[in-house]
Amino acid sequence: MEIKIEELSKKYLDQAIRLIHQIFITNPHDQDSPDIWFPASLNPNTEDNKKHYEKLGVVKVKYFLALDGEKVIGTTGFYTLKKDVNEAYWLGWFSVHPRYRRIGIGMRLYKLIEEKAKKAGKEFIRLYTTDSKEEKNAQKFYDKIGLKIYKTEESTYSRREKILYREKKIE
Numbered sequence: 001m002e003i004k005i006e007e008l009s010k011k012y013l014d015q016a017i018r019l020i021h022q023i024f025i026t027n028p029h030d031q032d033s034p035d036i037w038f039p040a041s042l043n044p045n046t047e048d049n050k051k052h053y054e055k056l057g058v059v060k061v062k063y064f065l066a067l068d069g070e071k072v073i074g075t076t077g078f079y080t081l082k083k084d085v086n087e088a089y090w091l092g093w094f095s096v097h098p099r100y101r102r103i104g105i106g107m108r109l110y111k112l113i114e115e116k117a118k119k120a121g122k123e124f125i126r127l128y129t130t131d132s133k134e135e136k137n138a139q140k141f142y143d144k145i146g147l148k149i150y151k152t153e154e155s156t157y158s159r160r161e162k163i164l165y166r167e168k169k170i171e
């Protein structure tokens with residue numbers, strides 16, 4: 001099986017959004033929804049999209065896909081925020097289709113973002129995640145690569161969940 005990684009393009013937009021909805025419990029109207037951000041990343045300069053960027057303090061966003069032939073089987077991306085724009089790439093919408101897990105695709109997707117962050121002169125990879133059971137495997141993955149929890153917060157969605165902020169200093 002040969003898995004390619006390429007930048008998100010219009011061709012795979014719908015498939016990529018569908019994969020995220022299969023894996024995560026998301027509401028298309030949430031501020032960080034892929035239904036907003038995947039297309040916005042391809043067209044950052046429309047008036048509507050500029051408003052999305054402004055509202056969340058986002059400066060730049062890019063997404064990448066893992067493809068098995070024409071099938072989208074993984075997603076990743078990075079975004080920069082005004083508050084730490086010189087310091088960090090934030091990891092966004094990181095996922096691998098359940099049937100393709102534990103064969104190293106997540107690692108390839110993560111490494112791509114870390115390499116890009118390094119080239120761009122950033123010092124950290126940061127992300128937020130939750131302690132929900134859907135994201136349990138991700139915690140093991142993040143622990144494995146050394147993304148350490150530096151802050152926790154109560155979730156605004158669910159009283160049972162916590163938001164975990166993680167970061168890794170790029171070597």
Ligand SMILES: CC(C)(COP(=O)(O)OP(=O)(O)OC[C@H]1O[C@@H](n2cnc3c(N)ncnc32)[C@H](O)[C@@H]1OP(=O)(O)O)[C@@H](O)C(=O)NCCC(=O)NCCS
Pocket residue numbers: 023094095096097100101102103104105106107108128129130134135136137138139140141144
């Ligand atoms: C997190 C995720 C992207 C990992 O993708 P993956 O392709 O399976 O990861 P890899 O095969 O590259 O795993 C690399 C290493 O991470 C660790 N790891 C990954 N999944 C694990 C699991 N379920 N249990 C224990 N360790 C795990 C292992 O050390 C693994 O190496 P190994 O297989 O040689 O033991 C995938 O589980 C996923 O899509 N989860 C749901 C979506 C999600 O929660 N995303 C993050 C939101 S913040």
